[in-house]
Amino acid sequence: MKILTRIARFVWNQKLVTLSIIILVAVVASALLVHLIAPFDPYAQDLVLRNKPPLTPAPGGGIHLLGTDPLGRDELARLMLGSQISLSVSVASVVISGLFGTTVGLIAGYYRNWFDDIMMRLVDLQMSVPSLLIALLVLYVLGPSFVNIVLVLAVTRWMVYARVSRGLMLALREELFVEAARSLGASNFRIIVRHLLPNLAAPILVLATLELAVMMLTEASLSFLGLGIQPPESSWGLMLAEGREYLTSAPWLVAVPGIAILLTTLSVNIIATWFRARTASTSAVRGGEEKITSEVEI
Amino acid sequence: MTDNLLEVEGLVREFAVRGRHQNVKAVDDVSFTIARGEALGLVGESGSGKSTTARCVLRLIEPTSGTVRLNGVDITSLRGRELREFRAKAQLVFQDPYSSLNPRMRVEEIIAEGIRIHRPRVKDAEVRDEIVALLEVVGLRPDHLTRKPAAFSGGERQRIGIARALAVNPELLVCDEPVASLDVSIQAQILNLFQDLKARLGLTLLYIAHDLATVRHLCDRVAVMEQGQIREIGTRDQLYNDPQAAYxxxxxxxxxxxxxxxxxxxxxxxxxxxxxxxx
Structure with a gap:
C-alpha cells in the first residue's frame, strides 16, 4: 500500500511528468504490439476509402479513428507501424553514438594526450558541418536502409557525447577521490570504471534522453527528404512526407504524424528535464548539467 | 640514523609556469628523515611546498630530482608491481574531506577499495569484518557502512578517509592538513584519533599543517618550510622553546x-x- 500512496503522490506532484510517461509508454506499447492492438491491418489498402477524414466508419465495421491515407489504409494503424521504425531507429542510434562518443570522451579527457588532440579536432571539424548535410550525403552514396540510417545518425551525433563526457572528465579527474584511489594503487582502468564512470552516468543519461528526441526528428527529416525509410515500410517522417501533397485536401495526413512526433519528443524532453533536476544534487561535478544544455543547443 | 622509515634527500620539484621563462621550484632541495614510529610535523604557510613535498613522497607526482627512500628502497624509480606494493605502505589523508570521497560510493566500498586492490582474493565476508573493525578504530558505527558520504559531517568524513588509508595497513601515513577544514571542536577529536593511532598501531606520521598548535600536540619533531626549502628542523621542544631561524x-x-x-x-x-x- 505504501508503494501505491507513493505513486499517487508522484502523480499528483508531477502531473506533466506522469503524462509524459503515459504517452511514452503508449508509444512504446503500440510499437511493440502493432499487430495485436492495431484496429486495422496497416497494410490493407482500400482505394474507395482514400483520404477519409478522422472518425469515418469503416464498411467492415469499426471506425477509422484518425482517418485514412491516400491508399485507404487506416491512419492509426499506420501511425503505430511507423512508431516501430521511428523508435527503433532513434533508440539504436542513441545507444551506438552514446557508447562510442562517451568512450572517446572518457579516454580523451582522462589521458589528455595525442588521442585527445586528434579526437577533439575531429569533433570541431564535424561540429562545423551541418550534421543533416553529412547524413544526406552519406545516405545518398550508401543508399537508404535501416542499418545505414542508424549508423549515419550515430556518426552525426557521437561528438556531442564526446564533448560532454570529456568536459566532465576534465573536472572529475582533478577530484581528490581520484588521487585517493591512485594513492591506494588503483589502476587507470579501475579509476575510470569504478570512480569516474558512475559520476558520469547521470549527466550522460540525461543527454541521451535529449538526443533521443533529436534522433527522432532527424530520422523524420531524412525520411521526409526521401533518403530515410522507404515505402512500404513506414516511419513518422515518411508519413509526413507522403501527406504533404494532400495538405490542402486532407490535412490530418500531416497533422497526425506531426503531432505524434511532437508529443513523443516533448515527453522525452520533459522526462529528461525532470531526471536532470533530480540527479543534479548528487552530482560530483558542479556546473556539469549546464554544460549539457548548452551542448545540445549547438 | 639506524631505523629510519623514510629518508628524503635533495628533493626538488619544479613546475612550468606559463609566461615565465624559468620554472618555479615548488620544492627546492628538501631533505629530512622520519624514524619508525615517529611523527614529523611539516609546517609552513600556504604555497611553501608542503603539499608538493607530501605528494612527491607518495609518488602522486614525480619529483624533478632527489631521492625518497622508504625502508631503504628508493621509490622514485618504482614501476608496475613494485609501485603497487609501495602504495600499500604509504597512505594519504586529505585536507578536504568532501572532494576526497567519491559521492557515488557507499562507505563500505570506499574503505574496501584498498583491500580489493592489494588483496583481491580476500572473501567478501572477511573484507566486511575488517572494515567493521576499521570503523571501530576510527570511531564510526557499523551501521554507517551502507550510507554514502553525503550523509556525514566533515569530521565523520575525515574519519572515513582515515579508515580508507588504514585499510591497507600502511607503515607511513601522510596527513595533508587533515584538520584544517574542520570545526575547532572536531579538530581536537581528529587530532586525538591520530595520536591514538600512532600509539596503537605504531604508525609513522608525516603531518602537514600551517598552524603550530596542532603540530605541537601531535609531533615529536618539526620541520619548518618556507619557499620550498626547510628553514629549520628539530625536536618539538627545541623548536618551540628556542627557535633559531628568523622565519x-x-x-x-x-x-x-x-x-x-x-x-x-x-x-x-x-x-x-x-x-x-x-x-
Whole structure:
C-alpha cells in the first residue's frame, strides 16, 4: 500500500511528468504490439476509402479513428507501424553514438594526450558541418536502409557525447577521490570504471534522453527528404512526407504524424528535464548539467 | 640514523609556469628523515611546498630530482608491481574531506577499495569484518557502512578517509592538513584519533599543517618550510622553546596567545615597528 500512496503522490506532484510517461509508454506499447492492438491491418489498402477524414466508419465495421491515407489504409494503424521504425531507429542510434562518443570522451579527457588532440579536432571539424548535410550525403552514396540510417545518425551525433563526457572528465579527474584511489594503487582502468564512470552516468543519461528526441526528428527529416525509410515500410517522417501533397485536401495526413512526433519528443524532453533536476544534487561535478544544455543547443 | 622509515634527500620539484621563462621550484632541495614510529610535523604557510613535498613522497607526482627512500628502497624509480606494493605502505589523508570521497560510493566500498586492490582474493565476508573493525578504530558505527558520504559531517568524513588509508595497513601515513577544514571542536577529536593511532598501531606520521598548535600536540619533531626549502628542523621542544631561524620566530610570534594583555602588547609592538619604519 505504501508503494501505491507513493505513486499517487508522484502523480499528483508531477502531473506533466506522469503524462509524459503515459504517452511514452503508449508509444512504446503500440510499437511493440502493432499487430495485436492495431484496429486495422496497416497494410490493407482500400482505394474507395482514400483520404477519409478522422472518425469515418469503416464498411467492415469499426471506425477509422484518425482517418485514412491516400491508399485507404487506416491512419492509426499506420501511425503505430511507423512508431516501430521511428523508435527503433532513434533508440539504436542513441545507444551506438552514446557508447562510442562517451568512450572517446572518457579516454580523451582522462589521458589528455595525442588521442585527445586528434579526437577533439575531429569533433570541431564535424561540429562545423551541418550534421543533416553529412547524413544526406552519406545516405545518398550508401543508399537508404535501416542499418545505414542508424549508423549515419550515430556518426552525426557521437561528438556531442564526446564533448560532454570529456568536459566532465576534465573536472572529475582533478577530484581528490581520484588521487585517493591512485594513492591506494588503483589502476587507470579501475579509476575510470569504478570512480569516474558512475559520476558520469547521470549527466550522460540525461543527454541521451535529449538526443533521443533529436534522433527522432532527424530520422523524420531524412525520411521526409526521401533518403530515410522507404515505402512500404513506414516511419513518422515518411508519413509526413507522403501527406504533404494532400495538405490542402486532407490535412490530418500531416497533422497526425506531426503531432505524434511532437508529443513523443516533448515527453522525452520533459522526462529528461525532470531526471536532470533530480540527479543534479548528487552530482560530483558542479556546473556539469549546464554544460549539457548548452551542448545540445549547438 | 639506524631505523629510519623514510629518508628524503635533495628533493626538488619544479613546475612550468606559463609566461615565465624559468620554472618555479615548488620544492627546492628538501631533505629530512622520519624514524619508525615517529611523527614529523611539516609546517609552513600556504604555497611553501608542503603539499608538493607530501605528494612527491607518495609518488602522486614525480619529483624533478632527489631521492625518497622508504625502508631503504628508493621509490622514485618504482614501476608496475613494485609501485603497487609501495602504495600499500604509504597512505594519504586529505585536507578536504568532501572532494576526497567519491559521492557515488557507499562507505563500505570506499574503505574496501584498498583491500580489493592489494588483496583481491580476500572473501567478501572477511573484507566486511575488517572494515567493521576499521570503523571501530576510527570511531564510526557499523551501521554507517551502507550510507554514502553525503550523509556525514566533515569530521565523520575525515574519519572515513582515515579508515580508507588504514585499510591497507600502511607503515607511513601522510596527513595533508587533515584538520584544517574542520570545526575547532572536531579538530581536537581528529587530532586525538591520530595520536591514538600512532600509539596503537605504531604508525609513522608525516603531518602537514600551517598552524603550530596542532603540530605541537601531535609531533615529536618539526620541520619548518618556507619557499620550498626547510628553514629549520628539530625536536618539538627545541623548536618551540628556542627557535633559531628568523622565519620560525615569525611563525611563533603569529600564534595567538590566550592572554589578552599579552596580545595587546604584541599588537602595540607591531604597530610601533610599522610606524618606526615609515619615514
Amino acid at each position: 620560525t620566530k615569525a611563525l611563533m610570534a603569529a600564534v595567538p596567545r590566550p592572554d589578552p594583555i599579552e596580545e595587546r602588547r604584541k599588537l602595540a609592538a607591531r604597530r610601533a615597528a610599522l610606524t618606526g619604519a615609515t619615514p
